[in-house]
Amino acid sequence: MEVPTPERRGEPVPPHPTLSGYYGRDEDRPEFVRRLFDRAAPSYDTIEGNMAFGWGRRYRREALVRAGLFTGMRVLDVAIGTGLVAREAVRLAGDASKVIGLDPSAGMLSEARRHLGVNGVLGIGEQLPWRNDSFDFLSMGYALRHLSDLTITLREFRRVLKPGGALCVLEVTRPQNRIGNATLRFYLRRLVPVFTRLRTRNPEAELLMRYFWDTIEACIPPERILTAMDEAGFADVRRTLVIGLFSEYMGYKEGPRPTPPGPPRKPDRNNFFVRRMDR
Ligand SMILES: C[S@@+](CC[C@H](N)C(=O)[O-])C[C@H]1O[C@@H](n2cnc3c(N)ncnc32)[C@H](O)[C@@H]1O
Numbered sequence: 001m002e003v004p005t006p007e008r009r010g011e012p013v014p015p016h017p018t019l020s021g022y023y024g025r026d027e028d029r030p031e032f033v034r035r036l037f038d039r040a041a042p043s044y045d046t047i048e049g050n051m052a053f054g055w056g057r058r059y060r061r062e063a064l065v066r067a068g069l070f071t072g073m074r075v076l077d078v079a080i081g082t083g084l085v086a087r088e089a090v091r092l093a094g095d096a097s098k099v100i101g102l103d104p105s106a107g108m109l110s111e112a113r114r115h116l117g118v119n120g121v122l123g124i125g126e127q128l129p130w131r132n133d134s135f136d137f138l139s140m141g142y143a144l145r146h147l148s149d150l151t152i153t154l155r156e157f158r159r160v161l162k163p164g165g166a167l168c169v170l171e172v173t174r175p176q177n178r179i180g181n182a183t184l185r186f187y188l189r190r191l192v193p194v195f196t197r198l199r200t201r202n203p204e205a206e207l208l209m210r211y212f213w214d215t216i217e218a219c220i221p222p223e224r225i226l227t228a229m230d231e232a233g234f235a236d237v238r239r240t241l242v243i244g245l246f247s248e249y250m251g252y253k254e255g256p257r258p259t260p261p262g263p264p265r266k267p268d269r270n271n272f273f274v275r276r277m278d279r
Contacts, residue, residue: 013150013228016218022211026148030124033146034104036211037081039204041107044082047196047205051188060141060170061088063248066240066268067168069093070260073136076160077101078125079143083112085170089139090118102128125153133162136258141170145215150225154232163255167234171225172216173247180244188213222247226279239277240268 018025023032040047048056064085069075071094077086080101089099100119103109109120123129125140125147138157147153157167175181189210197206222239226249229237234251241247270276 011151013220013224015145015147015150015220016215019211019214019218022214030104030148036204036208037103037105038107040202040208041082041105041111043196043200043202043205044108044111044208045084046200047192047209048084050195050199051192051209057084057088059242059246060085061091063170063242063246064088064092064139064168065265066248066274067137067139067250068166068257068260069137069139069168070258072261073098073258074134075099075137075139076128076130076135077118078128078138078140078157079103079146080112080118080120081105081108081141081143083116083118085139085141086112086118087116089137090116093137126156128156128160130160132159134160135165136162137166137168139168139170142172144169144171144225145219150228151231154228154234158233158253161253163253164257165253165255166257167229167249167251167253169225169249171219171247171249172245173222173241174216174219175244184245185213185217188216222249222277223279225249238279241275241277243273 023029069089069092073093075089075093075098077089077099080086080103086099086101090096093099096118100121101112102121102123104124106122109122112118113120121129126149138161175184193206193209196209226237226239229249229251235254237251239247239249268274268276
């Protein structure tokens, strides 16, 4: 597999090389991804719940808290899917009317609307249908690997954030050590797709899980994602790594940051489970 070389400032940054076994040419990728999620949508929450042993919702909430989401903020959740991040954002923002979601898959969006009652807009992260300076907080859970270009998308994210607004991107990062990587590969590439097929009887859900691992394995390294955030103009860019697997990319648009109500939150301590990574 070809590894992407470092790009010059501002040039396109695809999240992974072409996976031609799935969609042939890069131009066909957005349509392949949209159809895959459309067809797997009714099974998505079952798959996610089983794969993450029911831990996914709580983890999403904790990540949003770490990134500074608090009551009253206006939130855009890009790649809302069935609403697993948005649900936690509503709890923290305190009101469903404060949270808007966007997704290119009508199937995923209709699941989100059914479960949550938040506003859902059909669209892609690369081209957001909102004015400049519209949101206090922008989240995107597990969709970075599906973007066509990180540079364009991150600039869009910065554009729609208000000055001082926060970005939180959640993504799975493959373990750096060989044993960890081989174990996760066996679990996600071999076991999870088979269990998914047995549990959901949905062949598209099985395909989604194979594609899930293949995109994680082929994804550009975290350092390149952090650099793309720098290049898009985000300040205080950093990554927190949870149980060596879940990366939380955070950054801010320049400007005065909103002050949370109540006493200030204690800064996160590094520990075995949650580590703020050096750059
Ligand atoms: C793995 S799901 C994640 C859903 C949700 N954020 C979560 O945490 O469960 C990935 C979502 O990204 C969406 N997606 C794919 N390409 C996208 C794009 N270019 N812009 C925004 N969302 C996209 C898919 O339709 C899908 O709903």
